[in-house]
Amino acid sequence: CSGFPGVYKIDVQQGNVVTQKMVDQLRPGMTRSQVRYVMGTPLLTDTFHEDRWDYIYTMQEGKGDYSRKNLTVVFENDTLAAIRGDYRPDTTN
């Protein structure tokens, strides 16, 4: 049995909330501060990956289900070069 049946567990949320509206505003060549203005300050910036910001969002519900989303933003000499992860900028409009 998973731990104690019926135990109340709190929700554990981590990381930045990312919305499609935000992602749509991303354009290649943006500076770091422009990305930060659109997406907010990233909570995950790894020491060994200067040129990469990860906008990860995880939610572990007390009731059990777990969801995770991530958007990796890659810079080349300080301008936005690539976007990887669970969102696609819909730049049609």
Next chain:
Amino acid sequence: CSSNDELEIPDLPEQEIYEDALEALELDNYVLAIEKLQLLEARYPFGRYSEQAQLELTYAYFKNFEPEAARASADRFIRLHPNHENIDYAYYLKGLTAFEQDRTFFIKYLPLDETKRDPGAALDGFDSFRSLVRLYPDSEYAPDARKRMVHLKNRLATYEVHVAHYYIQRGAYLAAANRGRYVIENLQKTPAIPAALAVMVEAYTLLGQVELADDAMAVLNANYPNYVYRPVKESEKTLLDAATFDLFRGAPEAPAPVINTLSDEEAEEKRSWLNRLSFGLFGDDGEEDAKETQDK
């Protein structure tokens, strides 16, 4: 009712007051020494002894357990006499006051693991020691200051790792990764670095950031080849475990190595026999219960 015909303090010459003060200091009568030195400062503010008297006054406050007064008098000395030859002593005293401020009598003799608690005023001590070491590297107090700085830095690093381990257990893996990163970026050259890297590896793995985890592991193995990486996350305790007092649970693979601050790099400690018997109450619980070696 305030009789303000105070006794007129006789006008003693500067020399005599200073000698009385030194004598009181010898006899460890710090209250009297403070009184004399304060009188000297008021009567002969620019006298021959005024600079030296201020240093002695700081020392007397420190010995008399008056941290605020000691810090204020040290600051005033540093401001007034920037190029006095034993100004390094003033920095040192200021650092010592802060360092000792929190270690009240009661706490010193309790088996409390310092690295799990609030460093408190000791942090202010860190800055004074750092300016002492930076400005006067060859002062006679620099070595001890450096040693205390190392001790403090290690203690802070170990504290961060403790918190990271809690967040791993709690399931807040990004928080744990950031705590690990804080040690790497701010508290370099401490024995807790490998444990901090290990936490980052585990946190990134649990976050599904395989690439970041592998890179962190690479850095860990490169710099600390003989460090044995072991995840900290314990499987969830079940009803069965609870009922059978964990005896059949099988000890979680030995938890990440204990970070010993001043002793050798990677001592390892299993959960002691006494600890298991006393249901985790007494003795070493194997968690990063860093021993704090005797203060030289």
Next chain:
Amino acid sequence: EGSFEVTDIRLEGLQRVAPGLVFRHFPISNGEQVDEQRLSAAVRKLFAAGYFEDVKLARENGILILKLRERPSIALIRLDGNKALKKEALLEGLKQTGLKEGDVFKRATLEQIKQDLVRIYASQGRYGAQVDAEVEQLPGNRVAVNIDIKEGKVATIEHINVVGNELFDDEKLRDLFELKLPGFWSFYTNDDRYAREKLSGDLERLRSFYMDQGYINFSVDSTQVSITPDRKNVYITVNITEGEKFSIRSVNLAGEMVVPEEELQKVLTVTEGDTFSRKAMVKSQGALSRKLGDSGYMFANVAPSPEVHDDNTVTLNYFLDPGKRTYVRRIVIRGNTRTADEVLRREMRQMEAGLASNEDIENSKKRLERTGYFSTVNVETIPVPGTSDQVDLEYTVVEQQSGSFSASVGFSQGSGLILGLNVQQDNFLGTGRKIAFGISNSDTTTEYKFSSNDPYYTVDGVSRGYNVYYRERNFDENNVSSYETDEIGAGVKFGYPIDEYQRLSFGANIEQISLKTNNTTPQEIIDFIADEGNDYLGLVVNLGWSDNHLNRGIFPTNGYSQNASLELGLPGSDLTYYRARYSLKLYEPLTESERWVAKAWTRLGYAGDLGSNEYPFFKHFYAGGLRSVRGFESNSLGPKDTPRNGATADPFGGNILLTGGLELIFPTPFAEGNNTRSSLFLDAGNVFDTSCGATSTNCVEGIEFDEIRASVGFGFSWITPMGPLTFVLAKPLNEQTGDETEFFQFALGQTF
């Protein structure tokens, strides 16, 4: 003369000023080429330093000679005639304006001393003070400054006149003022001394008084403050226009709805038709920004803008600017020099590196307070520099003794050597684990007990605890039916949360009890042993439910806590029984400061056998005593046993417990801080027995309400380093013959 090279500098006339000081202000040093112009500039700079009355320059080819005449320094400032203000206060005041013993004396300082002192006295309301000072030469180029003060009387407020008030009379409005006409207490409170800040504070109170009752157009037109020529009396006149009373026409929200509007509407406490009140408007503004804060918008800005219409109604608009979603970067914990960081962090509902939520931050603070390990808990939100959407949280705690420690060694002819050591620590060595162990030895009881409970056996708060005890008791002495028991037992207990406030618990104990009788053991016990024997081994299961909404662990002032428990002697044990208990504590603050609180409590119990054997008498409920109906000796209420061989009847307890009470908690006079609690109480209750033994004489079956005992009294509790100290003065209201009452009761170790 052109320029020349300075080979050496000689100082003449120095008495007390250190040479180092001169060189620091004289910007010329050996080996420099100097000319006339540079020399005079240097002299001017040295003179400006203020240590010297006169600086002359002379030259012997390369050697520069500075002829200096030091300005006298103030060796002593003597004050005379100062009664109301002590010498230290005045010297401190002078120091602020840069004038203290040891300073250099300049002619201007004399005039400055007079003005500073007059201003210090004026700030104390002594407008009539007169000060004069003169200088006295002392040997060694030093001076003493003698100051003579006539303090004069303090200007008291003679008259506060409010002009233009039709709706409320002067008397009512004057009550709002902190500035008061001289009253009986004025000599002590000094509230009749005029101070400009106090007046502006009073006007603010006047404005909110009106604005909170609908008078949105209220205004203070002008105020005049005048003082009598003898500077003893102050007259204050406040001219106001009250304006009309307004009600709220409609409330609407505007701006970016990041939280669904219905949820925001729910939080509002101002509704259409209410009388306008600025306080209510501001309260709803706070509620709105907190609601936004709960979903991550910590820096939300809610601006209320009332729109006044001429039909005496107001449209209340709230403009919402949520700002950016905010995240918590780090949670720093300060002040826990003894408690381990994890013990605090595990109570937190707000996570690091996650969305910030006001509710979680506030709830974390409450949970820390609920542990009872800290006397005060404060939380501060600090914006992270360089970001507009990250904050750090800093929780600062002040630790306090939680638990108790008592040791006693003594000797009494009655019970021989008395040895007692009882330690109960809720936060043992700061690990958050609760440890209690006791060793006591006297001829009525010998007891060894140990119990421990780890509230966080799992990270979610599943607790696990153990207890083991060995106890020999002789009930002869302490006013209960007399018999002796030998008990030994051990058990384990688990508890786990089922929501933010409720917990379930279950535990199992193995108990071995043996009874011994003596010639005064009452009949009931003799009969019981006859039926059931005197040796019982059993497995006892405890099921529990608790629901704790209290706002603090120790001395709560708000919220309620209730718990119910069921103890079962399981079949297969020698004695099968059930013992159900329920207790409730309810705190209702009476004032906003929550220093006056009404409390209601009840403790109920019902027990019975499970068929095969009689309900064990030693599991009876008792009533009376400090944690029950105060004013009666502990355990002395309820049915009595049937004595044998001429012994007196002793309380026998019962299987029904009915107790409760009401309390008024009030602020302890002369004591700040929250480590004391005083209250007036009304207690009531008793125990009853559903079945009396065949041979029992003074036992009545079933509940009789006129048997309920009650008492009133005063209780005081204080958290000492040794643990909570409680004493009670109680007056029973309806004691009956045979009741054992106690006017004064005292205990170390429990609060009530």
Next chain:
Amino acid sequence: CGFWGDSEEEIAPNSLVSFEAEKSVDVLWSADVGSGLGEKYHQFQPAIWGDRIFANDSNGRVQAFSRKDGQRLWDTELELPASGGVGAGYGTVALASEVGEVIALSDVDGAEQWRAKVSTEVVAAPQINSDLVVAQLINGRLVAFDRVTGERRWTYDNLVPRLTLRGTSSPVVTQNVTLAGFASGKVVAVDNAKGRVVWERKAAIPQGRSELERMVDIDGRPLLADGRLFVTSYQGRLIAMDPRKAQILWSQNVSSYRSLAAGFGNVYVSEANDFVQAFDQSSSASVWQQNALENRSITSPVALSSSLAVADAEGYLHFMSQVDGHFIARYKVDSDGVLGDMLSFENVLYVLGNSGRLVALKLK
């Protein structure tokens, strides 16, 4: 120092000086004007019109007496907190209250004619001419009402500092100009038709740093004598002006918050430190100074035939010779002391003491 508040040493009033009396006081009559002046530093002054004298107490009770024998003619109970003295003239008696009301009574029978609201307290007696009743408020405002109907005709506002000296000067209302001194230290002439400023002069300049040191109130009533206008100010100057051309003729550094008196070509001042000084009206030279009454908190001086009279806080009347200021008589008139200005009319001195007793007396 006692427990009940600190017993600072009071600055003691000078003791009475002994001297050889040259004249004696003859009390013509005295009358009781209600429950006295209360302790609220009320400076009530009686008013004379024709052969009647009017006076009020602090509860709004106004009475009229015959000037000859003190016989009470009428007595009106207004049941409101009077804050200023009473003004009389041209058939109207006007009184002001603490809650910002000006009340006009008929001087024949004391019946109320009209009542008007003003924006704040009035502590000076309203002044009356043939067609206006002018009141000066404590916030530096002058309000003129139609004497008969009470309808507001004009107002003039002068900005006063936040902290002022208690008490306001009563304006001098001539037929077509009103002269008023304010707590701002300014003297203003206002035309009675529309209330427009004719001229404005600074009688004193505030000095010093604290609000206390910068007070320059004009609290005494300006004095029109022989074509000159004399104005005193607290912590300021005594100035003599030409009221038409608003030109300052001379000034003397004297601090006073009292009204002035004139006689024998001199102008008499009760200084703030209770010295009495005489200055020549035209040359401004100081003729004589009487310092014996220091710290006795004396009232404004009043010329009575050849003598100059002041009263003090212990209720003594001191008569000095107008020639050289030496004492010629003394008489205890009211044990509660005298605060308000006194009146002299046809060689009779009328004194309203703090106990509420109105006394008419002559010097023989």
